[in-house]
Amino acid sequence: MPLFEVETTSHIMIACAEDQEAARAFANTNYPTEEIIRVAHRPRDAWVISKKLLGIQGDADPCHIARDCLAKAAGDKLHAVRLYMQSTGADLDGARKAVESNMSRGW
Known part of the structure; x- marks a missing residue:
């Protein structure tokens, strides 16, 4: 089954x-209050996120560190956030993003 990237006002x-309409229906079912900005068919059957692009390099696991903090x-x-900055040397914005993304997952 094809993969579709669906971007809403708050999520990707x-x-x-099966098709773009089914992808839109998926987004509307899970996030009914958000506006769909873009729907794109992914050219392959895999989704790859570059860790380097996200600023994750080496053996450090920012999620593990953020949950520990x-x-x-x-x-x-x-x-x-302060503990994360001390532990990793991240700037305020990076530390905030790491901590907040782990708060939503539950720690």
């Missing part, structure tokens, strides 16, 4: 769907 999702901070986001 990859969906296996959240645990040490007892869920206090600001404290976890």
